[in-house]
Amino acid sequence: MIIAIGQMSDLSFVDDGGPRLDERGLLVFDADRQATTSPDVFASGEVVTGPGAAVNAIASGKRAAVAIARYLGVAAAELPDPDPIGELPKRLREGYVKPAPRRRMPARDSKERIEDFQEVELGFAEVDARCEASRCLLCGSGARYSQLKCVSCLTCVRVCPYGAPWADKDGLGGIDPAACQACGICYTQCPAKAIDLEVRSEEQVLAEIEEKLAGGGELEIGCWYPQSRVAPDAAAVLLPCTARVSVLMLLRALEAGAEKVYVAVCSDDDDGHFKHGHRQTQAAVAEARAALEDIEMDPDAIELVVVGEKKCLQGKGAPEK
Numbered sequence: 097m098i099i100a101i102g103q104m105s106d107l108s109f110v111d112d113g114g115p116r117l118d119e120r121g122l123l124v125f126d127a128d129r130q131a132t133t134s135p136d137v138f139a140s141g142e143v144v145t146g147p148g149a150a151v152n153a154i155a156s157g158k159r160a161a162v163a164i165a166r167y168l169g170v171a172a173a174e175l176p177d178p179d180p181i182g183e184l185p186k187r188l189r190e191g192y193v194k195p196a197p198r199r200r201m202p203a204r205d206s207k208e209r210i211e212d213f214q215e216v217e218l219g220f221a222e223v224d225a226r227c228e229a230s231r232c233l234l235c236g237s238g239a240r241y242s243q244l245k246c247v248s249c250l251t252c253v254r255v256c257p258y259g260a261p262w263a264d265k266d267g268l269g270g271i272d273p274a275a276c277q278a279c280g281i282c283y284t285q286c287p288a289k290a291i292d293l294e295v296r297s298e299e300q301v302l303a304e305i306e307e308k309l310a311g312g313g314e315l316e317i318g319c320w321y322p323q324s325r326v327a328p329d330a331a332a333v334l335l336p337c338t339a340r341v342s343v344l345m346l347l348r349a350l351e352a353g354a355e356k357v358y359v360a361v362c363s364d365d366d367d368g369h370f371k372h373g374h375r376q377t378q379a380a381v382a383e384a385r386a387a388l389e390d391i392e393m394d395p396d397a398i399e400l401v402v403v404g405e406k407k408c409l410q411g412k413g414a415p416e417k
């Protein structure tokens with residue numbers, strides 16, 4: 097394993113007869129096989145490419161893992177090249193997706209700093225760190241569409257606040273990854289389960305719910321942006337936005353033994369991460385409670401708790417329908 101971290105790689109271990117270095121001090125390697133000039137040494141990341149983006153180093157590490165598996169004769173799935181995402185469409189840039197300014201890192205006063213060599217930056221408080229993380233655009237982590245399962249009902253086209261799903265005159269369609277903001281509203285509504293999310297798919301969340309409830313008890317489903325928990329003693333499953341809560345998740349939690357399921361939701365006037373997210377959450381909870389009533393179970397086993405304080409500071413605006 098070659099570890100490439102920070103701005104320079106420590107290649108002092110490369111002795112004579114080991115992997116060769118080029119004139120820039122990077123490992124000479126074959127990009128197709130992620131192989132260095134030594135037959136049993138593979139490399140990835142900045143130690144072969146020079147400085148670049150972390151995401152490229154991560155992708156390169158995955159390719160190296162596949163190359164190593166193949167070298168060892170272990171079956172490894174091919175990594176498909178991801179489809180290009182493209183630029184955020186102009187109509188979304190101009191008003192629909194709000195810019196989220198960077199938070200200023202707290203730092204020691206300059207008069208103090210010149211006195212010593214102590215750390216200058218003081219670090220974020222948890223709330224600030226979470227807000228910074230929430231500025232992530234979630235590029236490419238949104239909706240994944242299956243034409244095979246799609247029944248062309250156009251529900252996704254109707255419910256998406258960002259106009260990302262499309263359909264042609266024959267009812268065949270897709271989702272524009274550049275426009276998709278990963279709110280998850282479409283996948284909770286698709287009657288054919290033809291949509292899932294690239295990151296935190298419904299299947300993954302269901303598995304997490306079951307795992308968290310292995311010992312019984314209560315469950316809180318909330319969003320992962322700064323907020324106070326509504327049921328601090330309950331096990332928690334956190335999502336980028338509670339717009340992603342599906343009826344299936346709520347019912348599965350009860351099936352898995354939850355004594356009570358709390359769903360924390362923004363108040364109606366809160367400019368949440370995804371503007372219409374709270375409406376979607378309310379609808380999912382109402383539907384799950386109605387399903388409980390239908391089978392003569394107590395609907396209060398699922399409770400929607402409105403979080404009054406403004407908790408999501410990014411606030412992705414969306415056009416009014």
Ligand code: SF4
Nearest residue numbers: 246247249250252286
């Ligand atoms: S909601 Fe689902 S089934 Fe309906 S058009 Fe969209 S992807 Fe197809």
Ligand code: SF4
Nearest residue numbers: 256276277279280282
């Ligand atoms: S509803 Fe949300 S997740 Fe679905 S396509 Fe639109 S932006 Fe993407």
